Amino acid sequence: AQKVTQAQTEISVVEKEDVTLDCVYETRDTTYYLFWYKQPPSGELVFLIRRNSFDEQNEISGRYSWNFQKSTSSFNFTITASQVVDSAVYFCALSAYFGNEKLTFGTGTRLTIIP
């Protein structure tokens, strides 16, 4: 069975601070994919990143960075110099590499950036 845990239900930081959103996963698969999606107040789900289990390199995209550590089954997401537009609910998700199409989502972390 697959499980994704986002222990932080809500986080508030002041604008320009850095913030890290935690994601811990459980899977019996040896190969799998991890994802982050953003859900802004408007409600849509926006894809941010996909990372396969073969690749443990950290990734940076502008102010966003992701730290994948297979040894601790974690895939954490850091926003540097946060902005008000970053306010949203962020979901971490997991899928098997083959044969199981479904995305298993965490419960989400609501991030509020205070101006």
Place this chain on the structure above:
Amino acid sequence: DAGVIQSPRHEVTEMGQEVTLRCKPISGHNSLFWYRQTMMRGLELLIYFNNNVPIDDSGMPEDRFSAKMPNASFSTLKIQPSEPRDSAVYFCASRQGADTDTQYFGPGTRLTVL
């Protein structure tokens, strides 16, 4: 490029009525997924299709729910009869091909059953 299109965006109906939600996947995508989001259960997969064929409907709550995909560019999720506990946001997502591709989500339909 057009993303996943869902209609209606909002639906308010009375208990017992039939509700039909619609989805147009991204052109060229071969897989389509229906998810439901509620406060209590979060995001959960209801059903998905590969090449218009339903593959896994184990997430469909009960016989009141049905989904169809008559062609590659259109899918419906029907609830008949609707109940207040069906109130949720229903998302449609599509994926280009292989298991390893990313699912892209539509804007969702917010359903309220009174």
